Amino acid sequence: MKTNEPNKKTEQLDVHSTFNENEKLTTNQGLKINNNQDSLKAGERGPSLLEDFILREKITHFDHERIPERVVHARGSGAHGVFKLNKSLAGYTKARFLTELGKETPVFVRFSTVAGSKGSTDLARDVRGFAVKFYTDEGNYDLVANNMPVFFIQDAIKFPDLIHAVKPEPDNEIPQAASAHDTFWDFISLMPESTHMIMWLMSDRAIPRSLRMMEGFGVHSFKFINEEGKVHFVKFHFKPKLGIHSVAWNEAQIISGVDSDFHKRDLWEAIENGDYPEWDFGVQLIPEEDEHKFDFDLLDPTKIVPEEEVPVEIVGTLTLNRNPDNFFAETEQVAFHPGHIIPGIDFTNDPLLQGRLFSYTDTQLSRLGSPNFHEIPINRSINTVHNNQRDGHMRQQIVKGKTSYEPNSIGGGCPF
Known part of the structure; x- marks a missing residue:
């Protein structure tokens, strides 16, 4: 379904090289050269020379091309798009991208599996990440969501144990991208709070037909704050316009054997063909004074807020309309963090969320090697940083x- 035309981010965000037939070969220092296919040698059949700075530059860059993959969510697909606000939330939040009716905000979205390595299959039975970076005019806002509304654990201190249990077993590195093995079931059997999430993971939601056909959930309860300082708890929802569709387990195994990039290819080709994926964006809103009216803890990420008790109010549309120009520079280097917020949106005391606020910064420092990861073009704010x-x-x-x-x-x- 064609909707909005592809929008380019501001020039500051859209720094990338394009090539044409008139461009000349250069080194990384801009020196024009006519050959980078033959190393400099001492005589006709002599050894290669250390003074060949073109050889050294090319090989050195190649030797350092890889960066550490994400410990979780390593396998991902991304796309650019736009979020359009169709209903103002000015009564609940002062975040401008959610209050100015009709406002369009550029986004970058990354979908991912959790447990598998970067080279694993798209069709693993797994949770899917649904991370959205909103490039708002008040700064970047990251909504780091999943395609399931709950999570395995209630406290972030258990997260390393959960991931160690679901990852390949350490003695033989088997199985890859799979939850049905001894260490995972051992952990889950001793963690009753995981029961709700296991029911989601063992359902068809864990094997989506397409990334375009799955929901997104913020999982945690967050806070909205309006201009008067009034607080509402909020749960975030993305509902696909194409509906929710999955495949059966035997289909997933066949697809994985034929095309392990099935989801990645499907998303890419849909956008290239102009069939832009769309989601309705909605919120569940709960006044701060009603925090304790439920028979469960509103800050417990293993629980949902039933939609029949608190309906989802649809307020906007998320549309993906442009594929990345370079997978590594954009999809691989994009750095999400639930701590990237803007005025009008705040954290709660959910212990799982509180742990994430530490962990994500730590992860970016390890993967991207610098506290300046915000200066990579895909991560830059559209505002000048001062x-x-x-x-x-x-x-x-x-x-x-x-x-x-x-x-x-x-x-x-x-x-x-």
């Missing part, structure tokens, strides 16, 4: 002036 942070590995922003501290008077007190 603060007195400096330096660090692979710093790109060049900040002028003497002052790298605050308060200051030499720099006129800036940034204010």
